[in-house]
Every structure is written in structure tokens, then in C-alpha cells.
Amino acid sequence: MIRDVAIVGIGQTPVGELWDISLRHLGHDAVVAAMQDAGIEQADALYVGNMLSGALAGQEHLATLIADFAGLKGIEAAKIEAACASGAAAFRTGMMAVASGMANTVVVAGVEKMTDTLPADTTAGLALAADQEYEVAEGATFLALNAILMKRYMHEYGVPHSAFAPFPVNAHKNAIGNPNAMFAMAISKERYAQAPVVAPPINVMDSSPICDGAAAVVLVPVDRAKEYSGSKRIVRVAASASATDTLAVHDRRDPLFLEASYLSSRRAYAQAALAPMDIDLFELHDAFSIMSVLSLEACGFAPRGRGIELGASGAITLDGDLPITTLGGLKARGHPVGATGVYQIVELVQQLRGDAGPSQLNNADIGMSQNIGGSGATILTHILVGEN
Amino acid sequence: MIRDVAIVGIGQTPVGELWDISLRHLGHDAVVAAMQDAGIEQADALYVGNMLSGALAGQEHLATLIADFAGLKGIEAAKIEAACASGAAAFRTGMMAVASGMANTVVVAGVEKMTDTLPADTTAGLALAADQEYEVAEGATFLALNAILMKRYMHEYGVPHSAFAPFPVNAHKNAIGNPNAMFAMAISKERYAQAPVVAPPINVMDSSPICDGAAAVVLVPVDRAKEYSGSKRIVRVAASASATDTLAVHDRRDPLFLEASYLSSRRAYAQAALAPMDIDLFELHDAFSIMSVLSLEACGFAPRGRGIELGASGAITLDGDLPITTLGGLKARGHPVGATGVYQIVELVQQLRGDAGPSQLNNADIGMSQNIGGSGATILTHILVGEN
Numbered sequence: 219m220i221r222d223v224a225i226v227g228i229g230q231t232p233v234g235e236l237w238d239i240s241l242r243h244l245g246h247d248a249v250v251a252a253m254q255d256a257g258i259e260q261a262d263a264l265y266v267g268n269m270l271s272g273a274l275a276g277q278e279h280l281a282t283l284i285a286d287f288a289g290l291k292g293i294e295a296a297k298i299e300a301a302c303a304s305g306a307a308a309f310r311t312g313m314m315a316v317a318s319g320m321a322n323t324v325v326v327a328g329v330e331k332m333t334d335t336l337p338a339d340t341t342a343g344l345a346l347a348a349d350q351e352y353e354v355a356e357g358a359t360f361l362a363l364n365a366i367l368m369k370r371y372m373h374e375y376g377v378p379h380s381a382f383a384p385f386p387v388n389a390h391k392n393a394i395g396n397p398n399a400m401f402a403m404a405i406s407k408e409r410y411a412q413a414p415v416v417a418p419p420i421n422v423m424d425s426s427p428i429c430d431g432a433a434a435v436v437l438v439p440v441d442r443a444k445e446y447s448g449s450k451r452i453v454r455v456a457a458s459a460s461a462t463d464t465l466a467v468h469d470r471r472d473p474l475f476l477e478a479s480y481l482s483s484r485r486a487y488a489q490a491a492l493a494p495m496d497i498d499l500f501e502l503h504d505a506f507s508i509m510s511v512l513s514l515e516a517c518g519f520a521p522r523g524r525g526i527e528l529g530a531s532g533a534i535t536l537d538g539d540l541p542i543t544t545l546g547g548l549k550a551r552g553h554p555v556g557a558t559g560v561y562q563i564v565e566l567v568q569q570l571r572g573d574a575g576p577s578q579l580n581n582a583d584i585g586m587s588q589n590i591g592g593s594g595a596t597i598l599t600h601i602l603v604g605e606n
Numbered sequence: 607m608i609r610d611v612a613i614v615g616i617g618q619t620p621v622g623e624l625w626d627i628s629l630r631h632l633g634h635d636a637v638v639a640a641m642q643d644a645g646i647e648q649a650d651a652l653y654v655g656n657m658l659s660g661a662l663a664g665q666e667h668l669a670t671l672i673a674d675f676a677g678l679k680g681i682e683a684a685k686i687e688a689a690c691a692s693g694a695a696a697f698r699t700g701m702m703a704v705a706s707g708m709a710n711t712v713v714v715a716g717v718e719k720m721t722d723t724l725p726a727d728t729t730a731g732l733a734l735a736a737d738q739e740y741e742v743a744e745g746a747t748f749l750a751l752n753a754i755l756m757k758r759y760m761h762e763y764g765v766p767h768s769a770f771a772p773f774p775v776n777a778h779k780n781a782i783g784n785p786n787a788m789f790a791m792a793i794s795k796e797r798y799a800q801a802p803v804v805a806p807p808i809n810v811m812d813s814s815p816i817c818d819g820a821a822a823v824v825l826v827p828v829d830r831a832k833e834y835s836g837s838k839r840i841v842r843v844a845a846s847a848s849a850t851d852t853l854a855v856h857d858r859r860d861p862l863f864l865e866a867s868y869l870s871s872r873r874a875y876a877q878a879a880l881a882p883m884d885i886d887l888f889e890l891h892d893a894f895s896i897m898s899v900l901s902l903e904a905c906g907f908a909p910r911g912r913g914i915e916l917g918a919s920g921a922i923t924l925d926g927d928l929p930i931t932t933l934g935g936l937k938a939r940g941h942p943v944g945a946t947g948v949y950q951i952v953e954l955v956q957q958l959r960g961d962a963g964p965s966q967l968n969n970a971d972i973g974m975s976q977n978i979g980g981s982g983a984t985i986l987t988h989i990l991v992g993e994n
Contacts, residue, residue: 220608220707240739263848272660276742278734279689282850282984286857292869294848295984296695299685301667307684311699319608319708320846346666351628354664458683458708460651462670469674482678596670596683 223316224443225453225602227256227325227436228564233400233552235333236430241275245284245329248560252325256436256446258295262321263294267308267328268278268556270302273343274335284327294321301347302505303591305559306460306598309435313458316437327434328560340428344555347592349466360505361425363467363593365417368508371474372419375523378414379419382507383410384529386423386549389504391534393546395576400429400552424507428555433560435567440605451571456492456584457601459485459498465595479516479588486586486599488516494518496600498582499541499569501562503590505549514542517599530578536577544577558587563600570604612831613841615644615824618893621788621940623721627829629663633672633717635884636820636948640713644824644834650709651682655696655716656944657689661731662723672715682709689735690893691979692716693947693988694823694848700825701846710718710830715822716948728816732943735980737854748893749813749979751855753805756896759862763911767807770830770895771798772917774811774937777892780924781934783964787813787819788940812895814941821948831993839959844880844972845989847873866985867904867976874974874987875906882906885989886970887957887959888928889950891978892935901976902930905987924965931956932965947977951988958992 229251231244245266253259266281277283281295282292290309300307312326327466332340345354348363371377387407393399405423412422424541433454436446443452461481469471494517502517505511514525519540528534545551545565548558568574574582585602617639619632627635633654639645650992654669654734665671669683688695693716700714720728736751759765775795781787801809809975824834831840849869855861875881882905890905892898902913907928916922922930933939933953936946954973962970973990 220705242739269666270660272658272734273666275733275738277738278657278661278687279736279853279980279983280687282688282979283737283853285985286851286852286854291850292865295688295850296699296848297687298699299666299668299687300683301669311684311686311702314699314702314706314708317608317708318702320702320705346664348667349671350663350665351630352888460684461680462683463672463680464674465667465671466674477680519928590666591670595667595674 221317221319222440222565223313223437223455224440225435225567226438226443226446227252227257228567230398230433230561230564231396231431233431233554234431237334241277241329241331242283242287244430244432245327246288246333248434249288249325249327252434252436258323259438259471261293261323261325263291263315264290264310264325265303265308266297268297268330269299269304270330270332270343270555273346274339275331291397300596301591302555303559303589303596303598304556306589306600309560309563310458310460310598312437316439322438324437325434326437326560327432328557329432330554330556331430332428332554333430341597350462352466360593361417361420364506364508365420368419369472371508374474375432380411381530382424383407385504385507385510386410386536389543389547389549392544392577393550396551397547397549400427401550420506426505426548429554430550431552431554431557433557433564435563436558452605453567454603454605455600456485456603457489459489460598462596463594464594467593474512476512476516476594476597477592479513482597482599483517483530486601490601492601496584497586498584499544500586501565502542503588504543505553509590512542536579538582541579542581545574562587562589566602570602609705609707610828611825611843612828613823613955614826614831614834614920615640615954617643617665618786618840618949619819620786621817621819621942625722629659629665629717629719630671630675632719632818632820634676636822637672637676637713637715641825646711646824646834648708649678649681649711649713649985652678652713653683653696653699655692655947656685656718656733657687657692658718658720658943661734662727663719688944689943689979690986691947691977691984691986692944693916694977694988698846698848698986701843702789704825704827704853710826712825712964713822714825714948715820716945717820718942718944719818720816720942721818734744740854748981749805749808750799752894752896753808755861756807759896762862765914769914769918770812771795773892773895773898774798777931777935777937779931780965781938784933787934787938788815808894814893817940817942818943819940819945821945821952823948823951840948841955841958841992842991842993843988844991845874845877848986849938850983850984853980855981862900864900864904864985866980867901868985870904870985874989878989879959880989881973884972885974887932887967888930889953889974889975890930891943891976892931892937897978924967929967932967933962950975950977954990958990
């Protein structure tokens with residue numbers, strides 16, 4: 219990277235079934251909040267991460283629409299789509315715009331509206347991220363694909379379903395103090411064990427919810443960050459990396475190893491000159507419980523087959539060595555798909571600034587996020603560092 | 607821009623109703639052709655411009671799918687959407703990746719498959735680029751919106767419909783030597799005058815066709831271009847600019863002035879330190895005849911109300927002062943919407959390299975392209991310069 223980039227503004231809407239807020243209003247609200255946080259009234263560009271606006275709202279050209287609706291007249295705008303990794307992909311585009319000197323002040327938003335449509339449409343919409351001809355045509359959904367992965371993991375490593383409980387339990391507990399979380403409530407191991415099964419072995423508590431939400435950040439060159447940050451801590455983007463794998467799960471050499479997670483995390487560690495042990499918190503992509511475990515292993519936090527143990531040991535809790543989903547994650551904050559990657563970045567900034575409320579960590583200087591599209595086909599890793 | 611960028615590879619598929627070629631195959635073919643032209647077998651990233659894959663092919667996550675299908679294992683991939691300006695927006699993203707130093711070798715593709723679906727679906731798909739709540743819900747289509755603009759122009763400036771004839775006549779004539787053009791055949795002024803009216807005053811010959819196609823380019827830092835270009839002329843990207851306007855036409859102060867065209871062209875001229883008179887050829891966005899005229903005026907090639915005269919004077923022909931649509935433009939090469947912006951770039955490179963066949967210009971050193979999304983809501987301008 220030629221020019222270092224900092225985040226000087228963050229904004230987010232609550233996540234939930236927001237029946238009274240439309241797609242453009244969601245985008246507007248997050249963009250305006252982030253710009254107010256940065257103290258700016260205009261920007262050079264707006265990049266919007268979104269997956270489903272065409273399928274569910276009959277609206278493409280979304281970035282220009284939100285720029286228009288937010289009063290950002292004349293600025294550059296584009297939508298970035300990489301399935302459920304659209305948010306992080308839009309963030310990376312904003313990074314490139316500032317790092318290249320082609321823009322000085324950039325707003326990145328992630329926006330998704332998944333309710334206010336027929337449920338069948340939402341499920342069909344999500345399946346747009348799978349291989350239409352070789353997966354969807356055979357009846358595969360993401361739920362089914364993740365169920366196969368979870369079942370295989372349990373079989374390969376002799377792991378009982380109950381071993382996954384600590385992941386949603388931790389996510390729900392961490393969401394309690396987050397006013398933007400969809401499910402700000404604790405769940406017990408017993409409730410996890412008794413939750414209705416959706417596609418065996420996956421149950422409701424293994425699955426992130428269908429919901430609406432939008433989050434946004436403001437990016438500027440790091441050497442100009444002080445002009446915008448006020449008394450807030452400057453957060454520098456120390457690494458931005460993206461990698462892909464085959465779209466279809468059955469094309470992979472080993473479905474239980476997230477190769478794109480491995481590649482993007484290693485690229486990120488190299489850029490930041492850091493190792494897994496340096497990471498203070500990790501906002502990972504817990505769309506399903508199995509994905510948390512596979513991410514932890516591919517990113518080097520645990521050997522293969524032993525990521526599951528980070529749950530049992532308590533390492534993933536706010537008091538542990540590697541806190542994850544510190545404000546609820548996809549499971550409890552919610553997973554408005556194209557927005558999720560930006561929510562993860564916003565929550566890292568909250569932690570690095572010391573603004574994470576009851577979920578605030580004591581030592582939060584280096585945060586990592588990982589956003590996954592499809593069943594591991596597109597994976598982006600970002601590392602943020604709080605400047606002192 | 608911190609690091610200058612060069613185009614060292616181009617590829618394209620023929621444009622047409624390609625019933626036997628699927629979306630992923632189109633993307634594959636253009637990407638592989640561009641990489642072969644550049645003599646490379648791997649890249650750091652693939653950015654895909656596409657508007658309608660979700661709506662018409664039931665496939666999002668398209669960039670990762672094409673990377674997978676083209677054998678580019680592990681690379682970064684993302685899809686960029688900005689309605690019919692998706693191609694140029696993807697190109698600009700590729701520029702930012704290389705200019706920022708975040709990538710060294712980037713492939714940008716524009717891909718669209720508009721046939722092999724129900725015609726009603728394609729029209730509904732295109733309407734995704736308009737304002738769903740304030741235009742589409744009222745029955746507006748792009749054809750209708752452009753018909754209103756054309757009618758208003760004719761009324762304001764006392765221009766007869768026949769005055770638009772030189773634009774499609776020129777486009778069709780220029781397509782004759784282009785093996786990738788959909789309509790490589792001349793049309794006469796008489797045929798234009800007698801063409802079936804689609805939405806008065808727009809007739810079939812004012813309208814670009816629904817079609818399939820894909821185009822791609824390879825981008826590298828300009829100081830490394832010689833490693834890839836062989837004996838081919840190096841083409842440098844001298845300017846890349848994007849601007850937006852209100853999505854809905856009725857929200858504009860003056861619907862006959864393309865403000866985003868004005869803004870993006872002025873930003874491009876400033877970046878390149880050039881003026882309209884320096885441009886040797888201009889690949890403009892002739893989705894409808896009226897758009898050609900409005901673009902020429904907003905870009906400063908003619909005063910308001912007089913862009914139409916550049917047709918009558920012959921200025922826009924291959925022998926004129928400002929050749930446009932030199933290989934057929936959207937009207938005769940075809941307009942596979944999300945691919946068009948990349949086709950324009952590829953054709954500029956053909957001209958600057960001296961590889962434009964029967965349409966080759968004598969002096970082609972500085973070429974400009976303009977790609978329009980919606981009814982002028984998102985407009986990107988690029989200026990390419992052939993290095994000596």
C-alpha cells in the first residue's frame with residue numbers, strides 16, 4: 219500500500235426486522251451517522267456493499283441512489299458485490315481509493331434489507347451466491363451446505379454437537395450491551411441443546427438470522443486523520459486482503475479447510491507484520507457455528523480439528539485470550555448479509571476506541587475481522603490498529 | 607493518482623444473441639483472451655462489471671465464479687455494479703488497485719448475458735437501474751425516459767427527428783470492419799427515417815440492442831508495462847473520473863444537461879491536463895441517439911443545443927474532427943450493459959495500438975470514453991494515451 223488509510227467515522231443502524239425502514243433509508247441513516255461522527259458534510263466517493271437489492275427490492279444502481287438520497291450530490295458512487303462478503307469488499311474498495319490518492323475522503327457503507335419480501339424470495343436470493351448450475355440446480359441451499367460441513371467436521375474429529383454451544387452462547391452474551399444487536403439476550407447451553415433443528419445437525423441457535431441493517435465508515439489518509447478525529451483515537455487499517463476459492467463446495471480438495479481464509483489471513487498478517495498471537499480480538503463470520511470453527515483453524519488460531527476447543531476453554535470470551543464476536547457477531551447482532559462486513563469493521567473501531575460499552579475489552583489495540591461470501595468462496599481479512 | 611497505470615492486454619467476445627454461450631463462459635473467454643494478449647497466466651485480482659447476473663441468470667457472486675472458472679485460483683475477486691456504467695466502474699476499481707500498490711497485475715472484465723431469458727425479464731431487469739419507488743412504480747422504463755428527453759430536446763431547440771440520423775448511420779458504418787460487432791452493416795438515412803417507432807420519437811434505429819458479450823483488460827503499473835507489452839504500444843490511463851446525479855430524471859434541475867457527464871469529463875480533463883480539442887476519438891454512450899448528443903454537449907464538444915450539428919457536419923465520422931463510436935458504439939457493436947464500459951476501453955486501445963482494422967484512424971494518440979448508468983445518474987470518463 220502506497221498511502222496509509224485511517225477510519226475517522228463510524229455509523230450503524232440497529233439490526234432487526236425493520237418493517238418501517240426502507241432500503242434507501244437504511245443506507246441514508248448509516249452514511250449520515252458516519253459522516254457526522256467524522257464531522258464531514260461531503261465526500262469524494264461512496265462505495266456500497268450490498269448483495270440482494272436487485273433480487274429483493276427491485277433496485278440496482280444502489281450506491282448512486284443512496285448518494286442521491288443522502289444529499290451527496292455529484293460524488294462518485296459504486297456498489298460492490300461479493301455475496302455475504304460484499305461489505306468487506308466495499309471497504310477494501312474504499313481503501314484502494316484513498317491509498318491510491320484517487321480520493322481523499324471516502325464513505326463505505328454496507329446495506330441490506332432482507333425482510334419486507336416473501337421468505338421464499340429471501341432464501342432464493344441467498345442462493346444467488348452459490349453456483350447456480352452445479353449447486354442450486356441440484357437443490358443445495360447455504361443451510362444444506364453448512365449442515366454437510368458441520369456433519370463432516372463432527373464425523374472427522376469425533377466432536378458432539380454440544381461442543382459448538384459455546385460459540386452462540388458467547389455471541390448472545392456479548393450482544394447484551396449492544397443497543398444495535400438484534401438479539402441482545404443470553405442463551406443457555408440447555409436452550410442451545412433444545413433448539414429446533416433446521417437441517418441436521420444445524421439448529422436455530424447455530425444459524426444467524428435474516429434481518430435488515432446498515433453500517434458505514436469514513437476513510438481518509440492517515441496523515442490527515444487528526445483533522446477529523448477530534449479527541450477520538452485514530453484507527454489505522456494495517457492490512458486488507460482478499461482471496462477466493464472454488465464457488466462450489468464439492469470442487470474443493472478438502473471442504474473442511476477454508477483455503478481462502480488461510481490465504482487472506484496470511485496475506486493480512488504479512489502486510490501488518492503481525493502473527494495470530496498479536497491479535498487482541500477477532501470479529502469472525504459466524505453465519506453458522508461451523509464457520510466460526512473453520513475460520514479459527516484456517517487463520518492459525520488453532521490446529522485443524524481443534525478450533526472447537528477454543529469454545530470449551532473459554533478463549534473466545536471477553537476474558538479469554540482471543541475474544542470473538544464481541545458485540546454479538548452474526549448470530550446475535552444479526553447478519554444483514556451485504557452489511558455484515560462493515561458492521562464488523564465498525565465494531566472493531568468501537569473496541570479500539572474504547573466505546574464498546576459493557577463488552578469493552580481491557581486491551582484492544584489490534585483487531586482483526588473476517589468476512590465470508592458463499593460457503594467460503596470469497597474471504598476478506600482486515601486488521602485495524604489503534605494509534606497511540 | 608500516486609502510481610500510473612497502463613493497459614497491456616485486451617480481450618473481447620463477439621457481441622450478439624449468443625444462445626449457445628453461458629454467462630460464465632463469456633466471462634472466461636474475455637478474461638483468458640486479455641491475459642493471453644498480455645502474456646500472463648496469473649493475476650492478483652479480477653474485478654467484474656456486471657449489472658444483471660442476479661436478475662437474469664440467478665447468479666450473484668459472479669466475479670469469484672469467473673475467477674474459479676478461468677482457473678485463477680485464490681486471487682481476489684469482486685463484482686462492481688453501477689447499472690449500465692458497471693463496466694467503467696469495474697475498470698476504475700482495477701485502476702485504484704494498481705495505483706494504490708495493493709495489486710500489481712489486475713484483470714478487469716465486463717460481462718453481460720441479456721438473452722436466454724424471457725424478454726419481459728430483461729426489460730424488468732434494466733428497470734432495476736431506475737428509481738424503483740419514484741420512477742418504476744409509475745411505469746417509467748428507460749425507453750420511455752429517453753423518449754421524453756429526445757422529445758424535449760427536439761422541442762427546446764427546434765430540431766427534427768431526422769437530424770439524429772447521422773449518429774446511428776455513422777455507428778453502423780464504423781461497425782462494418784469490426785468482427786465483434788452485432789450489426790456490422792450500413793444503414794441509410796432513409797432506413798433510419800422508416801424504422802419502426804418504439805416510443806415516439808425513438809425508433810428502432812435510435813436504440814441499442816439487447817445482447818450478450820464480455821470484454822476484458824489487463825492493468826499493470828506503467829513502469830512495468832514493457833515487461834508485458836512486447837512490441838505493442840503501451841497505453842497509459844491518463845484520467846479516470848466518476849460522478850453521479852439524481853437517480854430519478856424528474857429530480858434534476860435541467861433534464862437536458864447531463865451534470866454527471868459534465869463533472870466527470872471536467873475531472874478527467876483536469877487529471878490529464880487536456881482539453882476537449884486534444885481528444886482524437888471519443889467512445890461515447892449511444893444507448894439512444896439522444897444520449898450521444900447530450901454527452902457531446904456536456905463534455906464541451908459543442909454548446910448546448912448544438913451537439914446535434916456535429917452529426918450534420920460530419921465531425922463525428924472517421925474522417926472528422928471528433929470521430930465517435932469508431933467500431934460501432936452501443937448501437938452497432940451492441941450494448942451488453944455491464945460489459946459496455948470495458949468494450950469502450952478495449953476499442954480505444956485497439957485504435958491507439960493501430961489495430962482497429964478498416965475503422966483505424968490516422969492519428970490516434972489520445973482517446974476518451976464515457977460510460978453512462980441509468981438516465982445519466984452515474985457517468986464515468988476515462989482518457990487513454992498511447993505512449994511513444
